[in-house]
Amino acid sequence: MRSVLTALGIIIGVGAVIAMVGIGNGAKAQVEAQIASLGQNVILIFSGSTTSSGIRTGWGGAGTLKIEDAEAIRREVPGVIGVSEEVVSTTQVAAGNQNWFTRIYGESADYFDIRQWPLDDGAPFTAQDVRSANKVCVIGRTTATQIYGNENPIGQILRIKEVPFTITGVLMPKGLSTQGVDQDDIVIMPYTSAMKRVIGGTTLRNINVQIGDPQQLEAAQQQIISLLRQRHNIRPGRDDDFTVRNQQEIAQAATATSRVMTLLLGAIAGVSLVVGGIGIMNIMLVSVTERTREIGVRMAVGAHGSDILTQFLIEAVTLSSVGGLIGIVCGIGASKILSAYANWPTLISISSIAIAFLFSAAVGIFFGFYPARKAAALDPIEALRYE
Amino acid sequence: MNNGAIVSLIDVGKTYRTGEMEVLAVRGVSLEIKRGEFVALMGASGSGKSTLMNILGCLDRPTTGHYLLDGADVSGLDRDQLADIRNRKIGFVFQNFNLLPRTSARENVELPLVYSAQRLTNAELRERADRVLASVGLAGREDHHPSQLSGGQQQRVAIARALINEPEVLLADEPTGNLDSRTSVEIMAIFQQLNERGITVIMVTHEPDIAAYAKRNVMMRDGVILDDHVVPRRLNATAQLQNGRTRPQGAPNEESPSIRDPNENCTNV
Numbered sequence: 001m002r003s004v005l006t007a008l009g010i011i012i013g014v015g016a017v018i019a020m021v022g023i024g025n026g027a028k029a030q031v032e033a034q035i036a037s038l039g040q041n042v043i044l045i046f047s048g049s050t051t052s053s054g055i056r057t058g059w060g061g062a063g064t065l066k067i068e069d070a071e072a073i074r075r076e077v078p079g080v081i082g083v084s085e086e087v088v089s090t091t092q093v094a095a096g097n098q099n100w101f102t103r104i105y106g107e108s109a110d111y112f113d114i115r116q117w118p119l120d121d122g123a124p125f126t127a128q129d130v131r132s133a134n135k136v137c138v139i140g141r142t143t144a145t146q147i148y149g150n151e152n153p154i155g156q157i158l159r160i161k162e163v164p165f166t167i168t169g170v171l172m173p174k175g176l177s178t179q180g181v182d183q184d185d186i187v188i189m190p191y192t193s194a195m196k197r198v199i200g201g202t203t204l205r206n207i208n209v210q211i212g213d214p215q216q217l218e219a220a221q222q223q224i225i226s227l228l229r230q231r232h233n234i235r236p237g238r239d240d241d242f243t244v245r246n247q248q249e250i251a252q253a254a255t256a257t258s259r260v261m262t263l264l265l266g267a268i269a270g271v272s273l274v275v276g277g278i279g280i281m282n283i284m285l286v287s288v289t290e291r292t293r294e295i296g297v298r299m300a301v302g303a304h305g306s307d308i309l310t311q312f313l314i315e316a317v318t319l320s321s322v323g324g325l326i327g328i329v330c331g332i333g334a335s336k337i338l339s340a341y342a343n344w345p346t347l348i349s350i351s352s353i354a355i356a357f358l359f360s361a362a363v364g365i366f367f368g369f370y371p372a373r374k375a376a377a378l379d380p381i382e383a384l385r386y387e
Numbered sequence: 388m389n390n391g392a393i394v395s396l397i398d399v400g401k402t403y404r405t406g407e408m409e410v411l412a413v414r415g416v417s418l419e420i421k422r423g424e425f426v427a428l429m430g431a432s433g434s435g436k437s438t439l440m441n442i443l444g445c446l447d448r449p450t451t452g453h454y455l456l457d458g459a460d461v462s463g464l465d466r467d468q469l470a471d472i473r474n475r476k477i478g479f480v481f482q483n484f485n486l487l488p489r490t491s492a493r494e495n496v497e498l499p500l501v502y503s504a505q506r507l508t509n510a511e512l513r514e515r516a517d518r519v520l521a522s523v524g525l526a527g528r529e530d531h532h533p534s535q536l537s538g539g540q541q542q543r544v545a546i547a548r549a550l551i552n553e554p555e556v557l558l559a560d561e562p563t564g565n566l567d568s569r570t571s572v573e574i575m576a577i578f579q580q581l582n583e584r585g586i587t588v589i590m591v592t593h594e595p596d597i598a599a600y601a602k603r604n605v606m607m608r609d610g611v612i613l614d615d616h617v618v619p620r621r622l623n624a625t626a627q628l629q630n631g632r633t634r635p636q637g638a639p640n641e642e643s644p645s646i647r648d649p650n651e652n653c654t655n656v
Contacts, residue, residue, distance in 0.1 A: 294487055297487065297498075300479050301479065301548065302503065302552075303470060381441050
């Protein structure tokens with residue numbers, strides 16, 4: 001009974017480590033998947049530029065990116081395989097007696113390739129649709145469900161700011177973004193149509209550029225910067241009036257965040273392991289005191305100090321290892337329950353199990369050593385006389 | 388082999404230091420015990436007999452003088468060397484039995500072999516333990532735990548444990564102190580029979596009737612030997628048990644122990 005209570009400290013500690021690291025790794029894997037879903041080898045150019053204090057020079061009406069900038073990139077930067085001019089707005093859309101507030105994205109026909117976002121059903125709009133600013137759009141799964149329920153939306157008319165758009169396709173569901181935004185709550189149309197008929201204005205929010213060869217990513221990014229500085233007549237020494245980010249930078253920032261989270265969760269769980277270890281030390285000290293006579297007898301019949309040391313160390317390590325094994329089972333169970341009921345993604349790696357187990361054994365050795373040495377150093381005469 | 392002396396104490400002294408105070412527990416004791424003797428070490432508490440017993444048992448080292456056990460000086464050995472000597476040459480029997488609780492009689496008896504230099508298989512351990520247990524009359528109780536045994540039976544398990552490594556000397560510290568008189572006589576019968584088989588027995592006691600079963604009595608007082616004499620009218624425990632001349636106390640039905648040489652079964656196994 002007492003051993004069970006003692007091992008409980010280790011069980012909770014190891015269980016917590018497994019579950020927490022599982023949650024952290026799950027979150028990291030999810031972030032990585034989302035980053036990948038943004039597309040491969042993508043450079044994003046945002047209108048306006050952030051300064052170090054985070055104040056932007058302007059956006060929307062004061063936008064600095066023009067359609068011509070995007071065309072220049074498409075024309076002049078080598079290695080570019082796709083460019084999508086992007087404008088964004090939110091508005092009410094309606095069909096029949098249903099309406100829904102959603103995000104409107106204006107894009108070029110390259111967008112679906114850049115984002116690696118295939119259609120679930122129907123067809124995307126074409127480059128011809130973009131050139132002619134046709135009243136067509138594709139919608140995300142959430143928007144489709146909200147407005148059409150189980151009906152097939154393809155070919156239906158969606159009214160956006162009282163302009164009727166024909167739905168040509170429904171996108172594959174993408175789920176939540178890194179910021180927790182439902183990426184499927186969306187209407188995507190040619191940016192020309194969006195600028196002319198829905199949003200207005202002549203500037204782009206951002207330009208998405210896809211590079212064919214990842215080796216060329218850095219070079220292309222530099223070329224885009226110098227091209228845009230030249231086009232925007234920015235003298236040397238002055239700040240850019242735009243911001244360029246590539247996929248890798250975003251991915252690094254996001255995975256760094258989740259790695260910090262994993263470390264933090266693991267550290268908190270590690271504290272409970274240490275507490276469990278102190279519990280083991282406590283019980284071993286009690287056990288050494290209670291069994292002083294036994295130690296005396298063992299020494300009297302010829303046990304060396306090292307025999308006693310080994311015996312108590314093995315007991316401590318057994319206690320902590322058994323606790324560790326149960327803790328691993330509990331931790332895996334807790335992760336499974338969390339991912340099943342709280343819908344948190346968890347990922348349990350073999351390495352985290354192995355590390356948790358080895359660590360629990362190490363805790364046994366570390367915290368068992370002092371009591372074991374105390375037992376081994378007992379004077380056999382004193383120990384035999386102990387009441 | 389050193390003119391038959393198994394134990395020689397040469398001017399042995401032991402000083403304990405408690406803070407500023409120095410306590411001379413044993414002051415210059417010289418004592419020789421020959422192979423095959425049965426010595427009762429007597430004296431009041433504080434006479435130094437327990438300290439002398441600890442030195443004889445290699446549990447403690449003398450501060451001055453020399454202790455030759457089986458011809459070898461053991462006064463300068465370190466903890467681990469003393470542990471090996473205890474394991475090979477000395478068997479201990481304690482007043483309060485000192486058996487490991489929640490451990491079967493057999494495992495208690497096997498304990499010294501676990502720490503012995505000779506490596507035995509589990510089957511060998513078991514066979515040897517069972518043979519020694521049978522020799523002290525405990526055949527059939529190998530799997531009993533100490534809590535399931537009477538005081539006399541527990542002490543017999545302890546004697547079996549002391550005998551398992553075939554020691555030179557059997558050291559008994561008040562072996563009958565926790566037993567009733569009939570059981571005490573039974574234990575004395577075992578000691579006498581072991582002694583007749585050639586085992587040297589040294590027993591600490593403060594009861595003169597128990598000391599009367601020994602061949603030689605050594606009296607201590609204030610850390611020195613006061614008197615050392617051969618017992619004139621030695622009691623025979625086995626004969627007493629057969630004649631039923633002990634005061635009837637405790638369980639009358641407890642079987643009389645018959646001691647057999649543990650090796651006599653060897654040929655049958």
